[in-house]
Amino acid sequence: MNLFVKHVLAFLLMLAIAPAHWGKAQELKTFTSLKEALKDPLAVKKLTLEGKKLRKFPKVIIKCKNLEELNLNNNWIDSIPREISKLVNLKKLHVSKNRLVHVSFAINGLQKLVFLNLGNNRLRKFPIGLCNMNKLEELYLWKNYFKNIPKAIKGMSSMRYMDLSQNPIPYRQKFIIQKYLPRAEINFW
Template sequence: MNNKKINQFKFWYFKGLIKLLFIISFSNSFGQTKGRFNDLNMALSNPDSVVVLNLKNKGLTEFPKTILRFKNLRSLDISGNSIAELPNDLATLSRLQYLDISDNRIKQLPKSVASLNNLKSIHLGYNSSIDINQVLSVLTKISTLETLDLKYDGLSDLPPSIAELKNLKTLDLSGNPIKRLPAYLTRINSLQILYLNNDPYFDIESSTEVLIGLNKLQELHLENDRLKILPDEIFQMNNLKLLYLNQNEIYKLPSTFEEVKSLQYLDISGNPLPQFELENFKQLYAPTLRINIGN
């Protein structure tokens, strides 16, 4: 092949490549990529192909009923809108696994949500008027539920019904003014990840026994809680792997820290601990533990 043909080949090759990239970019800009859509009208052009629908921050004031046409929908994000109610026939989305309705005006869930037998994750954060008792009366009937996000919902306590979420693995309570954890929380035997961060009212001393009772807990978030001390007993959490204590007011580390054999990562940055103590602490545990002490 002479140089002229090689150059022609390169020209058409790169021209074709640029055209392909343009088509992909054009498709993405209108909200369609392999079953993923972020434009409702585009999704409605081929409803059976819609698997993931993202309508976040679209200025919606009502739930678009046309969404119910997407029978293969597995993930729906309508967060960041002004929706106050979900339709009673939401259960027609029988394959739905992920539902994000955070940052809306949701107060209650329709009873039909209890029939979403494939739902694994629901995000209800930033709905300050939420009726937590009514919501839990629905969600406790979903045996597949593994993740519940209730961040910044203005909750000062948790109703006993939350303990009926027997298969829950992740619970996000961050940003709620919860002072102490109720003892019945330990009945959620499957809980592995717990967010209690951004709660200046949280009293860790009165909640330590509950935290210890969460036998399968592996990840605990207590950052930005204005904690000053850590009870020695906190390190009796035998399965804890990730502990976030950053951005608190902790001035002393517990002497029983070395008892936590399972711990793999610790973040203690942003606390008023002496730098030399942090450096010594990090060197002491560095071989087996990743530690973030900040700058």
């Protein structure tokens, strides 16, 4: 086969597979501005508003119906509202290093969620809504104020890793938690 034919075949092959790769690249685009994301909210899959000094959870985020990953780390948010349940495609939620004192029970409406980071907040009560989330695999609750974890965590059947470090959980309670989630790696330290 001559060189010209080889180049033409290589070019045609690239044209055939390129659209699949372009779609994936577009899918992975991370929006870092709420203003930009709201220009075409249905195109937003990943939104990072880390360190934007947000005082409240921006409820307009629910317009991003296809959102799969939301990063609100390093803000001043004090609660996660019930409207969060409208983000039905959300798989990863990062809300560490905020001022959370309350997480709405409605969070259990996020049935596709596999990753949740609520570390370094001001939570005193374990968000009971999490116990019904059967797809949740990774949960980060480090550096909060939990003394007790509810028995209902037994329902977290997909849990593979839970970080409860830097919480004032009594030693005896730690054994009970491990019994409730025998297949999960639990970090208490």
